[in-house]
Amino acid sequence: MQDFKNKTLFISGGTRGIGKEIVLDFASKGANVAFTYNSNSDIADEICKEVETKYGVKAKAYALNILEPNEYKDIFKLFDEDFSNGLDFFISNAIISGRAVVGGFGPFMRLKPKGLNNIYTATVDAFVVGAQEAAKRMEVNGGGSIITMSSTGNLVYTPNYAGHGTNKAAVEAMMRYAAAELGEKGIRVNAVSGGPIDTDALKAFPNYEEVKGEVVRRSPLSRMGVPSDITGACAFLCSDSASWLTGQTIVIDGGTTFQ
Numbered sequence: 291m292q293d294f295k296n297k298t299l300f301i302s303g304g305t306r307g308i309g310k311e312i313v314l315d316f317a318s319k320g321a322n323v324a325f326t327y328n329s330n331s332d333i334a335d336e337i338c339k340e341v342e343t344k345y346g347v348k349a350k351a352y353a354l355n356i357l358e359p360n361e362y363k364d365i366f367k368l369f370d371e372d373f374s375n376g377l378d379f380f381i382s383n384a385i386i387s388g389r390a391v392v393g394g395f396g397p398f399m400r401l402k403p404k405g406l407n408n409i410y411t412a413t414v415d416a417f418v419v420g421a422q423e424a425a426k427r428m429e430v431n432g433g434g435s436i437i438t439m440s441s442t443g444n445l446v447y448t449p450n451y452a453g454h455g456t457n458k459a460a461v462e463a464m465m466r467y468a469a470a471e472l473g474e475k476g477i478r479v480n481a482v483s484g485g486p487i488d489t490d491a492l493k494a495f496p497n498y499e500e501v502k503g504e505v506v507r508r509s510p511l512s513r514m515g516v517p518s519d520i521t522g523a524c525a526f527l528c529s530d531s532a533s534w535l536t537g538q539t540i541v542i543d544g545g546t547t548f549q
């Protein structure tokens with residue numbers, strides 16, 4: 291098991307689904323955790339209390355709207371006041387859903403620029419601004435690991451997912467550019483691409499039951515993915531075991547992409 295004692299993680303969207311599981315996993319390995327929430331401030335407070343009590347680490351939550359990525363700049367100033375040891379790991383994880391994705395989530399003939407642009411802002415712009423702020427802090431610390439969450443919806447056809455799928459492809463390309471330019475600062479940049487994982491984001495799909503059935507049918511492991519299936523790859527990418535791994539995407543899909 292990795293030992294992240296005296297290390298600090300910053301992750302967007304730590305209140306639910308995959309992000310929450312990563313917060314709990316890194317804290318259990320001794321990392322201090324900073325994470326963002328959008329609407330669930332009560333849940334964010336509970337998570338902070340839980341990991342501080344259970345694992346004796348420091349935890350802080352900050353309000354962020356990834357549709358306004360420049361908010362990262364002020365949030366990182368607050369982070370600097372709270373975490374004097376700097377930053378080691380950054381994970382761009384938060385994703386929008388609901389009204390913000392209208393025109394971006396749906397069949398091809400119903401796609402509209404506004405919805406698509408919102409997903410670009412939340413996926414690519416938010417990764418860029420968050421990773422820039424993170425990289426400034428990591429450089430001072432002698433290096434670090436940056437991860438963007440992606441999904442296999444950019445590799446395999448997933449009904450209604452064109453807006454998200456194309457922007458996950460874009461963020462993976464952006465990740466490779468960041469990796470090429472940040473390596474000289476000792477910063478590695480990678481993506482973790484999940485197949486369908488049982489979270490609120492997936493439950494928002496109108497055809498959730500159909501997607502779930504299809505995943506179980508296609509996976510050689512005959513089950514749906516769960517958030518804890520994703521955390522190991524993130525911990526590995528932040529560990530010394532991944533010291534020469536940069537500019538890559540690790541696909542965790544229960545074998546569904548090839549079927």
Ligand SMILES: NC(=O)c1ccc[n+]([C@@H]2O[C@H](COP(=O)([O-])OP(=O)(O)OC[C@H]3O[C@@H](n4cnc5c(N)ncnc54)[C@H](OP(=O)(O)O)[C@@H]3O)[C@@H](O)[C@H]2O)c1
Nearest residue numbers: 303305307308328329330355356385441484486487489491
């Ligand atoms: N679920 C899947 O099938 C799957 C598969 C592959 C990859 N992924 C990727 O994994 C990541 C996490 O997905 P998930 O399924 O865990 O999502 P989720 O359960 O829907 O959680 C979304 C998180 O993002 C936050 N958020 C929502 N709207 C926001 C906004 N406007 N500004 C800032 N934060 C906002 C939420 O905060 P509040 O709780 O405060 O609202 C929450 O913490 C995403 O990048 C997603 O694309 C998911």
